[in-house]
Amino acid sequence: MHEQEQEPSAEGGPWWREAVFYQLYPRSFADANGDGVGDLDGILARLEHLVWLGVDALWLSPFYRSPMADFGYDVSDHCDVDPIFGDLAAFDALLTEAHALGLRVIIDWVPNHTSDQHPWFLDAASSRDSEHRDWYVWRDPVEDGSPPNNWVAAFDLTAPAWTFHEPTGQWYLHLFDPAQPDLDWDQPAVVRAMHEVLQFWLDRGVDGFRADVLHTIGKFPDLPDDPPPVAGIPHCALNDVPVTHERIRAIRSLIDSYPDDRVLVGEIYLMTTDAIASYYGDGDEVHLAFNFPALYAPWDADRWRAAIEETEATLGSRGAWPTWVLSNHDNPRHRTRYDRAAIHRGEDAATTARRSEARARAAAVLLLTLRGTPFLYQGEELGLLDADIRPEQALDPGSRDGCRAPLPWDGSAGHGWSTGPGAGIDPWLPFPPEADVRNREALHTDPNSILHLYRRLLAVRRATPELRAGELELLDTPPGVLALRRSLGAGVCHVVINTTDAEVELSGVLVPVGSTLLIASDDLGRTGAARATSTDRFMLGADQAIILTV
Numbered sequence: 001m002h003e004q005e006q007e008p009s010a011e012g013g014p015w016w017r018e019a020v021f022y023q024l025y026p027r028s029f030a031d032a033n034g035d036g037v038g039d040l041d042g043i044l045a046r047l048e049h050l051v052w053l054g055v056d057a058l059w060l061s062p063f064y065r066s067p068m069a070d071f072g073y074d075v076s077d078h079c080d081v082d083p084i085f086g087d088l089a090a091f092d093a094l095l096t097e098a099h100a101l102g103l104r105v106i107i108d109w110v111p112n113h114t115s116d117q118h119p120w121f122l123d124a125a126s127s128r129d130s131e132h133r134d135w136y137v138w139r140d141p142v143e144d145g146s147p148p149n150n151w152v153a154a155f156d157l158t159a160p161a162w163t164f165h166e167p168t169g170q171w172y173l174h175l176f177d178p179a180q181p182d183l184d185w186d187q188p189a190v191v192r193a194m195h196e197v198l199q200f201w202l203d204r205g206v207d208g209f210r211a212d213v214l215h216t217i218g219k220f221p222d223l224p225d226d227p228p229p230v231a232g233i234p235h236c237a238l239n240d241v242p243v244t245h246e247r248i249r250a251i252r253s254l255i256d257s258y259p260d261d262r263v264l265v266g267e268i269y270l271m272t273t274d275a276i277a278s279y280y281g282d283g284d285e286v287h288l289a290f291n292f293p294a295l296y297a298p299w300d301a302d303r304w305r306a307a308i309e310e311t312e313a314t315l316g317s318r319g320a321w322p323t324w325v326l327s328n329h330d331n332p333r334h335r336t337r338y339d340r341a342a343i344h345r346g347e348d349a350a351t352t353a354r355r356s357e358a359r360a361r362a363a364a365v366l367l368l369t370l371r372g373t374p375f376l377y378q379g380e381e382l383g384l385l386d387a388d389i390r391p392e393q394a395l396d397p398g399s400r401d402g403c404r405a406p407l408p409w410d411g412s413a414g415h416g417w418s419t420g421p422g423a424g425i426d427p428w429l430p431f432p433p434e435a436d437v438r439n440r441e442a443l444h445t446d447p448n449s450i451l452h453l454y455r456r457l458l459a460v461r462r463a464t465p466e467l468r469a470g471e472l473e474l475l476d477t478p479p480g481v482l483a484l485r486r487s488l489g490a491g492v493c494h495v496v497i498n499t500t501d502a503e504v505e506l507s508g509v510l511v512p513v514g515s516t517l518l519i520a521s522d523d524l525g526r527t528g529a530a531r532a533t534s535t536d537r538f539m540l541g542a543d544q545a546i547i548l549t550v
């Protein structure tokens with residue numbers, strides 16, 4: 001394996017501005033010890049795939065000790081690896097090898113809550129006078145016996161964000177599952193302990209963190225009710241409190257005190273780009289934040305244009321660097337979402353089957369040509385759909401199993417998933433649809449596959465400074481078409497995306513004479529001169545996306 005050659009940074013900025021991240025969900029990537037659950041050695045054994053693909057950085061979802069009530073987002077020891085995933089030596093080996101291959105590695109840090117099995121909470125729950133009691137948020141019962149406020153927990157929208165703890169006669173707060181009690185960040189000891197966790201991993205050499213629901217570490221001291229119009233929405237999507245910014249600034253200065261541009265990526269789970277943008281601070285809070293309105297945008301040119309305009313306006317005015325993401329471990333994969341939405345709009349099943357992958361290919365072109373740092377989610381390079389999960393197979397309290405299905409590596413019965421002693425064992429969740437043909441090995445041998453499209457997109461992005469770092473302008477288009485102009489110095493690219501099922505003729509403004517087709521989403525062979533004369537017609541195919549140098 002060879003270390004990747006990274007073009008010099010087009011802007012001379014930190015690495016994460018021009019990197020493409022790849023999210024690994026360790027339970028589902030690859031299983032090296034044959035127990036049916038993915039692990040760190042499995043990732044190590046498959047790093048070559050990521051190098052071949054051409055990503056720059058990995059984000060690992062939690063691998064810490066955990067009772068797995070929320071599959072690792074309920075941490076019972078922040079500074080150790082859960083045995084199901086390996087051990088600290090396996091983590092060190094993975095980090096060392098990733099670095100040797102030129103891949104940066106960021107890890108999840110879960111600051112808002114712990115597991116209810118964490119020694120801190122076990123002590124807190126042992127008595128009202130315990131050392132760690134005030135590390136968590138406890139409230140006395142109100143007279144009528146109802147919870148202390150109207151906050152709703154995530155996962156079960158009928159459930160309050162509070163659980164009554166009989167032995168000590170108080171309610172404790174949990175914005176997520178009852179097995180995930182919220183820490184009280186008003187307590188300096190909590191801040192110190194969670195900063196020490198960051199230091200532990202920074203000292204081990206990680207390149208940064210994806211901070212889980214980072215906007216929730218500050219709460220109004222009197223924990224006021226959510227107002228009636230939004231009551232019923234999980235409180236984690238509403239919590240937006242000034243004191244949090246101060247706390248993030250302290251986290252940022254700790255991270256910035258380490259060399260080599262370590263990065264803080266905030267999961268700021270708020271529903272407007274404007275609200276999210278405020279967590280970039282004055283360049284002194286998160287380096288990057290996920291842009292959820294874009295993740296939730298349907299596959300519709302107008303909606304994407306609006307999301308891009310809003311992102312450019314709100315982040316651009318702060319000098320904040322955008323991120324783009326289509327899929328992650330919390331939401332149906334984008335291919336599945338776009339199909340479901342199309343069916344909901346009345347598209348018939350045969351048409352959806354015909355258009356499904358074409359839409360996913362066009363979406364890949366968009367994701368990898370927007371201005372900002374893209375995040376891929378494992379398996380989107382295979383064009384995976386969500387797995388069908390029968391009720392008796394469901395495991396996740398938040399019904400997110402479908403997008404967490406294991407990756408099919410080959411077309412064999414066990415899909416090359418378990419390579420250890422238990423090879424052939426059933427994985428913890430069923431494989432996604434079409435795994436016989438839609439697996440890494442099969443797509444790798446087909447140069448026209450979506451996998452090769454992702455690889456070519458990453459290569460073109462790497463070789464094209466204007467795509468990595470250029471200005472972005474939205475161009476006028478026919479209906480249903482989205483067009484971006486990316487420019488840096490003399491370098492100019494046009495990206496044109498047809499979200500409709502009909503061919504569209506493009507003007508000479510979008511496809512100027514003399515422009516060169518770098519990528520067509522549906523046909524890798526179709527590259528070269530796009531339009532020779534001003535009278536040539538350029539037809540953009542149904543669901544097709546193209547990148548041109550002009």
Ligand code: NOJ
Nearest residue numbers: 070073110176212213330
């Ligand atoms: C956001 C994570 O992405 C999700 O998977 C988790 O359930 C919650 N935060 C709680 O940690």
